[in-house]
Amino acid sequence: MTRSSPRRLVALAVGASLLLAGCATAQRPDPLEKLNRQVFAFNEGVDKYVIVPPATVYRDIVPQTIRLGVSNFFNNLRDAWSAVNLVLQGRFGDGASDFIRFGTNTVLGAGGFVDWASELGLDPHYEDFGQTLGRWGVPAGAYLVLPILGPSTIRDVVGLPVDIKASPDQIAHSIAVRNTLTAVRVVNARANLLGATGLLDDIALDKYTFIRDAYLQRRRSLIYDGAPPDGDNERYDLPLPAAPGASAAPAPAAASAPDR
Secondary structure, eight states: OOTTHHHHHHHHHHHHHHHHGGGOOSSOOOTTHHHHHHHHHHHHHHIIIIIHHHHHHHHHHSOHHHHHHHHHHHHHHHHHHHHHHHHHTTOHHHHHHHHHHHHHHHHHTTTTTSOHHHHTTOOOOOOOHHHHHHHTTOOOOSEEEETTTEEEEHHHHHHHHHHHHTSHHHHOSSHHHHHHHHHHHHHHHHHHTHHHHHHHHHHOSSHHHHHHHHHHHHHHHHHTTTOOOTTOOOOOOSOOOOOTTOOOOOOOOOOSOOOO
């Protein structure tokens, strides 16, 4: 990879997101709903028959303390990438905080398995490149459901290759280690969400709509840390129109920060 490749990648990412963003609006964020629902159904099947069974066994066998340590380990690696994104966003104080979190937990927390930084009052930010693009003014574009990976937007899809390149799975040089890290991360994360999945199935009349609205509102809120830019009066907290033939789902709590 040449030295200019990262800059070309960022320029391509921003350009592609701007080009593809025009098909969606705040009032109609899901113009690809028919296709998205098909991918969503596929993902539900993969989750039910491929991911949930080993995640359930893992939850039942592995002690909660160890599962917490595994979560801390992967979150610690996220802190390092989060710090980079915060610096790219111009949030140098928060970036320094996440760098300190990473160093503290790596050195004092046995490689990140113990989260001493939170005990010291250093809260994580967990910024990704999709959020960085949003802070740079790149519009979210249409809502997308990716195979296996789940909810996303055009902007987040454009930022995804950069995030993947910086993920702990890809940093490992050995393919065996890389695959093991990916499997452990996915199974551990899914095991932690087993209870929430059952609750979601109980309360959501239309699971697809509920997850879509919650994802979009959460991402909007994350872009500006819950605070919209001054002078932005456009309403994003109104319920989205239900899809034709779909049952109305209870709307998640509205985020206070609009997206661009």
